Amino acid sequence: MFWVLLLLLAWAFAGTACLRLCLAAVRAAAVDVDAGRGRDLTLYEAAFLSGGPARVAELTLVSMARQRRLLLAHTGWATVVDQRGRDEMERSVIGAIGPEGQSRIAPVRAAAATAEAVRGLADRLVRAGLAVPDGDGSTIAAGVRRVRIAALAVLALSLTALLLPGPTGMPRELIALWFALPLALTLSCLVIARFEVHPYSRWASPAGQRLLGSLARHMNGFGDERAYLTSVAVRGINAIGEPNLRAAFAHHDRPVQDRPARNRPRTAGHPKTAGADGD
Structure with missing residues (x-):
């Protein structure tokens, strides 16, 4: 028996x-059905609610690359062009790249995702009732x-x-x-x-999911650049259309050994360094 x-x-x-x-x-x-009512999500907030801290780091990298203040090579390297970060997220990325101005994208993405700026964003979203507390097993x-x-x-x-x-x-x-x-x-x-109750979100509360749904429905009404970045925030790097830029992020899951400085992508003007639009 x-x-x-x-x-x-x-x-x-x-x-x-x-x-x-x-x-x-x-x-x-x-949950309070009025949470988040009447407010609009920023791109960083949308990225966090859609994909968590890693998505925020990806959005920041893509946004800076689109403005040509950061070069992302298809070989998986990031090169700083403009050292002046325009907000906390950008300063976190520049700080993660380091004083040499060049680094592989994978560790930059990981470091930026755990930066104080992202933790502060998460705390604000949790207090607003739009995000789920980190590590909450009751979702x-x-x-x-x-x-x-x-x-x-x-x-x-x-x-x-x-x-x-x-x-x-x-x-x-x-x-x-x-x-x-x-x-x-x-x-x-x-x-x-x-x-x-589908979709099941790891990051967004029901109120946060409603705001994300509203953002996605109105995405076509944004300007081209805003719509592009919103798409990256909501869907991640799969929404990137430029082949070279997508190739840059494709290295993030692969262990890449450091190469001699002569083999690293040089800064602006190098033919193997991918700009924001995949030139």
Whole structure:
């Protein structure tokens, strides 16, 4: 009868995960519906609510490159052209590049994402009710992840019970039916969440998601540059159209060894340094 213990464990996983998801949905529904009403998101705020600190760093790099105050080479290097940052985010990027004025994009992106300017932005959005506190495990997105894990756990426990050697005192078909119940609970919970509370955002609260939706709907009414940067803020580097600029960010997940200074991209005018528009 060892399979019964596995069944109880499966019910514990499924019940706990589904209950926590339901509680997260109730808390989200109880959030002040007026949070953020009547205000417009800045590009940095939209970037944070869409993709978190890393998206803010990406937006800042792209914005500076578009203004030709920063050169992003397709080889994955960033070169400072204008040392004067126009806001805290830009000064964080310039500081992350360092006094030499050149650095690989990957560490710059990582350092800028953890800078004080981004943390301050996150705190302001949380206080405004537009962002989820960092590390908060009570969000709908976290609840959905738990239910998915619970579904996999139930499936693994059911397979273990069916593969147990020796007589169990009950037909295996009936054992599979018993395990199908907690599995059905988790899957139905995921389906309901998909239709009722999708999209699941790691960063934006329900009020923040509403503002993001409004921003995306009105994106076509912006000027070309504003629409471009808004697209990058909402969709990330996948929205970048210039091949060379996209190639610059493609290096961020790859370990790139430091190269001798003679092989690094030189500053303005070097034919292998990509400008903001991919020249």
